Structure formats: C-alpha cells, structure tokens
Amino acid sequence: MPSAEFRKVGHQLVDWVADYLTNIEKYPVLPNVKPGDVRRSLPSSPPRHPEPMDRILADVDRIVMKGMTHWNHPRFHAYFNSSSSSPGILAELLSAAFNGNAMVWQSGPAVSELEEVTLDWLRQMLGLPQEFWGIIFDTASTSTLHGIVAARESLTDLRTRELGMVGRSELPKLRAYTSELAHSSVEKAIITLGFGMDAVCKIPIDDQFRMRPDALAAAIAHDRASGFRPLCVVATVGTTSCTSIDPVPAVADICEREGIWLHVDAAYGGSAAIIPEMRYVLEGCNRADSLVVNPHKWMFVPVDLSVLYTRKPEILRRAFSLVPEYLRTSQDNVVKNLMDYGVPLGRRFRALKLWFVLRYFGWDGLANRLRDHIRMAKEFAGWVEKHPSFELLAPVLFGTICFRAHPAGMDDEPALNALNETLLQVLNSTGEVFLSHTKLGTHYTLRMAIGHLQTRESHVRATWELIQRELKALQA
Amino acid sequence: MPSAEFRKVGHQLVDWVADYLTNIEKYPVLPNVKPGDVRRSLPSSPPRHPEPMDRILADVDRIVMKGMTHWNHPRFHAYFNSSSSSPGILAELLSAAFNGNAMVWQSGPAVSELEEVTLDWLRQMLGLPQEFWGIIFDTASTSTLHGIVAARESLTDLRTRELGMVGRSELPKLRAYTSELAHSSVEKAIITLGFGMDAVCKIPIDDQFRMRPDALAAAIAHDRASGFRPLCVVATVGTTSCTSIDPVPAVADICEREGIWLHVDAAYGGSAAIIPEMRYVLEGCNRADSLVVNPHKWMFVPVDLSVLYTRKPEILRRAFSLVPEYLRTSQDNVVKNLMDYGVPLGRRFRALKLWFVLRYFGWDGLANRLRDHIRMAKEFAGWVEKHPSFELLAPVLFGTICFRAHPAGMDDEPALNALNETLLQVLNSTGEVFLSHTKLGTHYTLRMAIGHLQTRESHVRATWELIQRELKALQA
Numbered sequence: 042m043p044s045a046e047f048r049k050v051g052h053q054l055v056d057w058v059a060d061y062l063t064n065i066e067k068y069p070v071l072p073n074v075k076p077g078d079v080r081r082s083l084p085s086s087p088p089r090h091p092e093p094m095d096r097i098l099a100d101v102d103r104i105v106m107k108g109m110t111h112w113n114h115p116r117f118h119a120y121f122n123s124s125s126s127s128p129g130i131l132a133e134l135l136s137a138a139f140n141g142n143a144m145v146w147q148s149g150p151a152v153s154e155l156e157e158v159t160l161d162w163l164r165q166m167l168g169l170p171q172e173f174w175g176i177i178f179d180t181a182s183t184s185t186l187h188g189i190v191a192a193r194e195s196l197t198d199l200r201t202r203e204l205g206m207v208g209r210s211e212l213p214k215l216r217a218y219t220s221e222l223a224h225s226s227v228e229k230a231i232i233t234l235g236f237g238m239d240a241v242c243k244i245p246i247d248d249q250f251r252m253r254p255d256a257l258a259a260a261i262a263h264d265r266a267s268g269f270r271p272l273c274v275v276a277t278v279g280t281t282s283c284t285s286i287d288p289v290p291a292v293a294d295i296c297e298r299e300g301i302w303l304h305v306d307a308a309y310g311g312s313a314a315i316i317p318e319m320r321y322v323l324e325g326c327n328r329a330d331s332l333v334v335n336p337h338k339w340m341f342v343p344v345d346l347s348v349l350y351t352r353k354p355e356i357l358r359r360a361f362s363l364v365p366e367y368l369r370t371s372q373d374n375v376v377k378n379l380m381d382y383g384v385p386l387g388r389r390f391r392a393l394k395l396w397f398v399l400r401y402f403g404w405d406g407l408a409n410r411l412r413d414h415i416r417m418a419k420e421f422a423g424w425v426e427k428h429p430s431f432e433l434l435a436p437v438l439f440g441t442i443c444f445r446a447h448p449a450g451m452d453d454e455p456a457l458n459a460l461n462e463t464l465l466q467v468l469n470s471t472g473e474v475f476l477s478h479t480k481l482g483t484h485y486t487l488r489m490a491i492g493h494l495q496t497r498e499s500h501v502r503a504t505w506e507l508i509q510r511e512l513k514a515l516q517a
Numbered sequence: 518m519p520s521a522e523f524r525k526v527g528h529q530l531v532d533w534v535a536d537y538l539t540n541i542e543k544y545p546v547l548p549n550v551k552p553g554d555v556r557r558s559l560p561s562s563p564p565r566h567p568e569p570m571d572r573i574l575a576d577v578d579r580i581v582m583k584g585m586t587h588w589n590h591p592r593f594h595a596y597f598n599s600s601s602s603s604p605g606i607l608a609e610l611l612s613a614a615f616n617g618n619a620m621v622w623q624s625g626p627a628v629s630e631l632e633e634v635t636l637d638w639l640r641q642m643l644g645l646p647q648e649f650w651g652i653i654f655d656t657a658s659t660s661t662l663h664g665i666v667a668a669r670e671s672l673t674d675l676r677t678r679e680l681g682m683v684g685r686s687e688l689p690k691l692r693a694y695t696s697e698l699a700h701s702s703v704e705k706a707i708i709t710l711g712f713g714m715d716a717v718c719k720i721p722i723d724d725q726f727r728m729r730p731d732a733l734a735a736a737i738a739h740d741r742a743s744g745f746r747p748l749c750v751v752a753t754v755g756t757t758s759c760t761s762i763d764p765v766p767a768v769a770d771i772c773e774r775e776g777i778w779l780h781v782d783a784a785y786g787g788s789a790a791i792i793p794e795m796r797y798v799l800e801g802c803n804r805a806d807s808l809v810v811n812p813h814k815w816m817f818v819p820v821d822l823s824v825l826y827t828r829k830p831e832i833l834r835r836a837f838s839l840v841p842e843y844l845r846t847s848q849d850n851v852v853k854n855l856m857d858y859g860v861p862l863g864r865r866f867r868a869l870k871l872w873f874v875l876r877y878f879g880w881d882g883l884a885n886r887l888r889d890h891i892r893m894a895k896e897f898a899g900w901v902e903k904h905p906s907f908e909l910l911a912p913v914l915f916g917t918i919c920f921r922a923h924p925a926g927m928d929d930e931p932a933l934n935a936l937n938e939t940l941l942q943v944l945n946s947t948g949e950v951f952l953s954h955t956k957l958g959t960h961y962t963l964r965m966a967i968g969h970l971q972t973r974e975s976h977v978r979a980t981w982e983l984i985q986r987e988l989k990a991l992q993a
Contacts, residue, residue, distance in 0.1 A: 042603035042877070044539045051531030054607055055524060058614040063520045072626060076852045079630035087638035091879040094604065097872075101611065105869070108627030112616045120624070120843070123863075125616035127518035128570065131530055133613035135577065137819040137870075138534040140588045140601035148596070150548055151584030154555035162563035179655050180861040190709055205713020210686030225841040226862060233666055233837070233860055235711045237681020281843055337863070343613040344865040361709070365701040367596070367757055367955040367964070371942070376552045384709055385656040386702060387599075387813070389820040393581070394613075396573075401518070403567040466847070479843040488843070 050094045069472025070114045079108035115495040119477035122492035125343035128401035132394035141390040146376035156392035166315040173350040181308035182226035184349035188331035192273035192302035194360035213270035220252035222280040250285035273302040279310020282479040283435035283443045289325030305332040312339040316408045414440035414491045440491040458485035526570045545948025546590045555584035591971040595953035598968035601819035604877035608870035617866040622852035632868035642791040646803045649826040657784035658702035660825035664807035668749035668778035670836035689746035696728035698756040726761035749778040755786020758955040759911035759919045765801030781808040788815040792884045890916035916967040934961035
C-alpha cells in the first residue's frame with residue numbers, strides 16, 4: 042500500500058474508532074442477528090482481484106457492525122468485562138506494524154525484555170514476591186495448562202518428559218484438586234493433557250462458595266490411601282460463577298505439608314490486588330508455585346494478554362524447552378529465550394500494550410478505577426438487598442453481583458428459575474444491556490459484572506431501573 | 518482518553534507507522550544491543566502516576582526502537598519471513614477497538630462467522646476439499662498440538678478423555694511418526710501431552726530431505742509387532758530446515774491402510790498452494806485428517822494467525838468441548854461455539870486481518886507476490902550454483918535457499934562449518950541483512966528466506982553482493 046494511502050486510510054480509521062468509542066452507547070450491546078446472518082452477507086468465494094480499502098471499510102459498517110457484540114459498551118455486564126482502553130488500542134497498532142516475534146531473544150530483544158520488565162512491574166503492583174517470574178500467553182486457559190504441565194514436570198521421579206505416561210503400570214494415577222466452582226479451563230487442561238476426567242477431584246465449597254480446606258485435606262488423604270498421587274491443587278481467587286475467593290493460606294499449608302504444586306487461578310480477581318487495601322485477595326499466593334492473572338480482563342488491556350507467574354521458571358523451562366538447530370543463537374547461555382517456556386514458538390509483541398496501559402493510567406489511576414467498580418457493585422448489591430422482589434445470592438467481593446428476582450410469596454424453585462431465565466432473555470433482547478447467568482446451588486442466578494473502563498454510576502442505575510421495570514412487566 | 522486526544526495521538530501514530538514502513542531500510546535489521554540493554558533503559562518499578570502519551574511514544578523511539586529486530590525489513594531473510602502488510606496492520610487497530618471475543622457465538626456473532634467464512638475462502642484458495650473446516654490459533658505449535666489431541670481422541674477405544682492415560686497397564690504405548698526434519702513443535706506437542714520423548718519415531722529422509730514412505734511403513738510394522746500403537750503421522754510441506762516436501766500421497770496411502778490420523782504441517786509451504794501452478798505442493802493433503810497453515814508466515818497477515826483445518830471437526834470438538842453453566846446459551850444447538858474446539862476460551866477477532874488482507878490483495882495479487890518470491894529465490898540459487906566458492910545444499914522449492922560457502926579446495930568439514938558460522942555472524946553484524954542457519958547432514962547451512970512483501974530483486978542482489986564481499990574479506 043503506498044504510504045500516502047496508508048496515511049489516508051489510517052487517519053480515516055483512527056477517526057472511525059474515535060467515533061465508535063464516543064458513540065458506542067448508540068449501538069445495541071448484543072446485536073439483533075440470527076445465526077448465519079453475517080455469513081450470508083458475505084460472498085461464499087474468495088475475491089479474485091484487489092478491492093479498494095473504502096469498499097472493505099464500508100463492509101465493516103455494513104456487515105461486521107451488525108453482528109458485533111460490543112465488549113467496549115459500558116453496559117456490557119456479562120461474563121467478566123474486558124474493555125480495551127485507548128492506549129492499549131494504539132499500542133496494538135504499533136505492535137502490528139513492528140510485527141515483532143520474540144521466539145528467541147535475538148529475534149526480538151526489545152519484545153523479550155519489555156515483556157520481562159512490564160511483568161515485573163505488574164508483579165510489584167500485585168504484591169507478589171520477587172522470585173515470581175512472568176510470561177505472557179493468549180488466555181488464562183492456556184496459562185493454566187502450562188501451570189499444570191509444570192506441576193507434572195516437578196514430579197521428577199515420574200520421568201514423564203522422557204517416558205510419557207502411557208501404559209506405564211508403575212505410574213500412580215494422578216489427581217488434580219480444585220473446587221466445585223473452579224473454571225472449566227482446569228478440567229479442560231486435565232483432559233487435554235491426558236490425565237482423564239477422573240483425575241479431577243472437585244472439593245466441596247462452604248456457604249461462601251469457597252473451597253473447604255478440611256475437605257481438601259481429607260480428599261488428599263483418602264486418595265493417597267487408595268494409591269493416587271496428587272498432581273496439583275488449583276485454587277481460585279475470584280471464581281467465574283460468583284467471584285468467591287478460596288482460602289489460599291490454608292490451601293498453601295496443605296500443599297506445603299504434602300509437597301503438592303499449588304496453582305492459583307486469579308485471572309479475574311488478581312487484578313484487584315493492585316488496590317492497596319485489597320491486597321489481601323492474594324493472601325497466601327506468595328506461596329503458590331504458579332499463578333495466572335489476566336490484564337485483558339480487568340486492567341483495560343485489549344484481548345489477548347494473560348500472564349502466568351511462577352516461582353519455578355526452571356521447571357517450566359524443563360517441561361517445554363526443545364531447541365532445534367535452526368533456533369540456536371550465540372546468546373543462548375546468557376538470555377531467556379521465551380519459546381523455551383511454553384507451547385507457542387511465535388510470540389507477538391503483546392507486552393507493548395501492557396506497557397502503554399500501565400504508564401498511561403499509572404498504578405494509582407488503575408487502582409482508582411477498579412476501586413470505583415467495586416464501590417458501584419456494592420451499591421448495586423445494596424439496592425438488590427433492599428428490594429422486596431430481588432435477592433442477593435453471593436457476597437460482593439469485587440465488581441460482580443450475583444442475584445435473582447424473588448418476588449414475595451413466590452417460593453417454587455423451578456418457577457423462580459424460569460422467571461429469572463426469562464428475565465435475562467428479556468433484558469438482553471432490549472439491546473440496552475448484556476448480563477449473563479450462572480447456577481448457584483439450585484438457583485438460576487443473574488450475573489452483573491461491573492468492570493468496564495467507561496461504566497459510570499448512571500449506567501448502573503439505569504440498568505437497575507430496567508431490571509425492575511422488566512420484572513414488573515413480566516409479572517403484569 | 519478524551520476523544521480529541523485519541524484522534525491526535527492516533528493520527529500521530531499512523532504517521533509514525535507510515536514513516537517507519539517507508540524508512541525501514543534505514544534501520545539495522547538486527548539491532549546492535551546486548552542482552553539487558555533494553556531492560557536497563559527502563560525503570561525497575563511501575564509508574565505510580567499517569568504519564569502523557571507523548572512521553573510514552575518518545576520512549577518507543579528512545580528505548581523500544583533500539584532493541585527491535587525489524588521483521589518488516591525487506592532484507593529480513595531469517596527463519597521464515599513474516600511481514601505485516603498495511604491492510605493487516607489497520608485491521609489490528611480495528612480489532613483492538615472492537616475487543617471482540619468469540620468464546621461463544623453470542624459473544625461475537627460477526628467474529629465467529631467472519632472466521633468461518635474467511636477460513637473457507639482460504640480453504641478454496643489452497644484447493645482443499647469442502648469438508649475441511651478451519652479454526653484460528655495463535656501459532657502452528659498450538660495448531661499442531663490440537664491436531665494431535667484430536668488424533669488421540671479418534672482412538673475411541675482408548676477412552677482417554679474419560680480415563681486418561683496414566684497408570685493404565687492395558688494401554689498400548691502410542692507412537693507419533695514424523696520425519697527427521699519435522700519442526701520441533703511436533704516433538705514439543707508430544708512431550709506436552711505426556712506421550713514422552715520415546716513416543717516420537719523419526720523417520721529417515723531421502724536425498725531430497727523427504728520422509729521415506731518405505732521407512733515409515735517399516736517403522737509402523739515393527740512398532741505394531743512390538744506392541745506399540747500408532748497415534749498419528751505428521752508429514753511436512755515445507756520443512757523449516759530446507760523446505761522439503763514429504764510425499765504426502767504415499768504417506769496418506771499408508772495412513773489410510775493402517776487407520777492412522779494424518780496431520781500435515783504446511784505452516785510455511787501451504788501458502789504456495791494458492792498459486793495455481795503450485796497447487797501440487799498440497800497433493801494428497803485432501804486425505805489428511807488435519808492440516809496447519811500459517812497466514813502470518815507467507816501471506817502478509819500480522820502475527821499471530823495460524824489455521825488448523827480438519828476434516829473431522831466433530832472429533833476435535835469431542836476432545837475439547839466442556840460447557841459450564843455460565844457459558845451456556847440458547848443458540849448452543851444451532852451454532853458452532855468456537856471455544857468448543859480447543860484449549861483457549863477467549864478468542865480475539867483475528868479473522869478481521871485475514872479478511873482485510875485477502876480482499877485488499879485479492880487471490881491473484883497474493884499469488885503473484887508469492888510467485889515473485891519463488892522466482893527470486895530460484896535466481897539466487899542460480900547465482901550460488903554458478904559461483905565457484907559457494908554451493909547449494911537443497912533444492913529450492915519455495916522462497917528459501919539453503920547454501921554455504923565452499924571455497925575451491927577447502928574440503929575439511931569442520932573448517933567449512935566454522936567458516937560458514939563466521940560468515941553468518943559477519944553478515945548479520947553488518948545490520949544490512951538477517952539470515953539464519955540450520956544443519957543439513959553435517960553441513961552448517963546458511964538459510965536465506967525470501968518472503969517479505971517488500972523484498973525486491975535489488976535487495977536480493979545486494980545481499981548476494983554482500984555475501985560474496987564478506988566471504989572474500991574472511992579469506993583475505
């Protein structure tokens with residue numbers, strides 16, 4: 042593309058993005074499309090000849106926009122939010138222009154070292170000890186899988202790297218312990234790695250939805266007696282269903298006593314530890330062997346950027362390092378080649394956006410915004426609690442509220458579940474908000490996650506009004 | 518960031534990128550930094566307070582630039598090229614602004630369906646049959662790992678998803694077959710998945726560096742007789758060392774006869790199949806069970822974007838699908854939720870850049886550029902062959918040349934290897950070019966990959982002059 046055209050289209054796109062972000066509330070959060078609508082708007086064969094950029098951009102407006110779920114909408118409250126802030130967006134432009142790839146140090150010295158430095162900054166912000174070393178992966182699922190592979194590698198006597206795990210009758214069955222509310226990625230990693238579904242032992246939770254350490258200890262003892270061997274314990278700081286925090290200090294006691302690898306999934310909740318008075322959420326995590334936190338969730342970094350920290354990078358390296366001749370460099374003895382610490386060989390310049398975001402907002406600026414989200418969530422929870430037709434279903438520890446409609450006198454559980462499921466559908470079909478759901482016990486539960494950079498009290502208040510209104514309409 | 522500031526900084530950055538791409542040849546391809554130089558230029562603690570964008574951008578110039586290996590430099594000839602074209606770069610800006618995440622269809626209808634459509638376009642361009650369905654992962658290493666997990670899942674009688682592979686004495690040892698020249702990612706996947714290093718059987722190559730089908734058949738027969746069970750065969754179209762093409766039709770014959778999953782690593786070479794007269798490079802691949810091709814390598818799409826195609830998406834789905842309550846949607850029965858086909862749950866909007874690139878260049882436009890690279894590579898090879906002090910070490914099938922200096926009368930192999938290692942160091946330290954190396958047999962081999970969008974004949978000619986000059990200087 043000639044430079045002049047790049048400038049012209051680039052400026053046009055920057056303005057498009059500026060308008061998009063300014064006017065985002067004019068779009069429905071969830072698009073009004075049916076499966077296949079977008080596909081049917083596109084040609085079924087590839088273009089033979091070049092098309093001008095203005096036609097491609099016109100199709101962004103005409104086709105893409107009508108099928109977008111707007112994650113950057115301040116009233117996107119589903120799952121966990123993920124808002125891409127302006128400095129993060131601009132960094133991605135630069136990153137794509139560099140097209141850097143830090144397979145080895147030599148193929149991207151700045152890419153490698155900026156990753157190391159920004160992850161060390163983040164480590165300090167989270168209050169994790171100095172020996173925690175971090176590396177970026179695409180998602181928490183990938184980070185957790187790597188943590189579990191490191192756990193397996195730490196069981197050196199099993200010699201799995203060399204001999205594998207297949208058909209070796211002398212190997213004990215391995216067990217991974219995690220709470221009933223752990224994210225599905227834990228189980229997915231266990232299945233992917235060939236431990237089998239049976240290898241996941243789900244520990245019961247207490248009335249605050251936290252893993253019960255006594256039950257964990259009992260399960261381990263029982264398993265050991267039955268010939269199983271513990272592979273790892275995965276504790277969660279901010280479960281996906283209801284953001285509960287497993288008692289990591291007590292879990293760490295057990296792991297240390299038993300010599301078990303402790304992985305902490307703090308993908309969502311970990312970010313809150315950058316708020317000085319919330320540092321307690323990572324209490325005990327200094328004793329974890331590995332920990333995942335996702336700046337692309339609640340730290341305004343565009344997807345994807347998940348960080349795996351580990352106190353034992355050498356074990357991670359032992360698990361994954363494999364250096365073919367064509368990737369040998371003369372610096373191999375004095376540098377960390379990032380390809381040695383995981384599955385992906387290619388490693389794009391993701392650290393740039395984290396660097397931009399941390400500097401543009403500053404630690405205090407980020408902490409203030411997260412604090413604000415939590416304050417709004419607690420306020421919303423207060424409204425729910427005071428209202429006779431709603432009830433709060435879990436403590437609000439971060440920015441996420443679990444609740445349901447529970448009109449006075451209506452106590453039939455299936456009917457309540459049906460009511461709430463309908464309420465969610467009605468709310469989401471307005472295009473004004475997007476909430477998601479979970480199940481807590483037998484309760485169909487509405488989840489409202491407040492974590493978008495642009496979410497203001499007026500948005501939260503409007504959503505609360507909408508919810509009340511729609512419930513009333515349903516009952517009319 | 519206020520909209521006005523976003524516009525201002527955005528326009529500034531677009532101009533920065535335009536200048537960067539225009540002037541890229543003014544920068545050394547490989548930076549003149551030592552390990553730690555970039556790190557030492559950065560503060561060791563995170564910023565407390567917000568910093569203005571102009572200071573951050575100034576540090577891009579001051580710190581990042583001095584440590585960049587410029588993958589977008591037209592004289593970057595190391596590894597395999599990866600150039601990010603302008604439409605791809607601009608798409609990444611948009612993609613970051615959307616911050617879309619197609620975990621489930623509902624969370625990104627356009628993200629999901631554009632991925633499906635563009636990958637079907639690419640499938641047609643590659644000449645793969647209609648039943649091939651594609652999904653995007655970050656890198657070929659990840660795609661290959663997923664292909665191998667599907668291979669394991671296809672062995673339904675092993676029930677590995679449910680029961681795992683650990684300590685089951687009734688399970689046969691599994692074996693993956695691949696050539697001596699297969700990419701390290703195959704072995705890495707096998708180790709990661711707990712099959713063990715022993716599970717990789719490296720099949721000898723012929724004098725053209727291709728897997729020998731007779732040796733493959735013999736290895737399988739021998740293994741079966743010894744109680745092993747084949748897991749998969751991984752054939753390569755364009756090996757990393759020397760771009761050789763395994764005889765996929767003959768390999769497919771064996772796999773079909775034996776009932777073995779065939780995975781093809783066409784991460785590099787596959788792209789050439791979009792050139793009509795080069796379609797033969799994927800001959801036999803219509804019979805593969807899975808195949809990886811990387812548009813971020815030789816199709817001008819910014820990293821990262823690797824595609825895994827499979828004829829058996831249902832097996833991939835069976836291997837990975839795991840749907841917790843909080844990710845259930847009312848469309849689950851009528852749509853493909855992309856999270857069901859792999860490890861990562863979050864899935865950013867990568868298809869957008871592929872869509873932009875395919876449309877901006879058009880099929881013919883892309884094919885012409887690749888054709889040109891191959892023509893330049895063959896021309897370079899011709900110069901090497903004619904020169905008395907150089908020799909070609911492998912056939913030139915794509916855009917990559919394997920060669921070495923071999924001055925007349927100098928036949929001591931260690932001396933030749935030392936000479937070529939020094940020559941490579943000298944070349945790369947000029948900052949003018951970046952070549953990499955491999956080993957073919959006992960020969961230390963220089964690799965010159967021509968695949969950058971901006972590489973012209975003048976660049977290739979200048980590099981050839983430089984190589985001759987530097988060799989002369991070394992011999993002086």
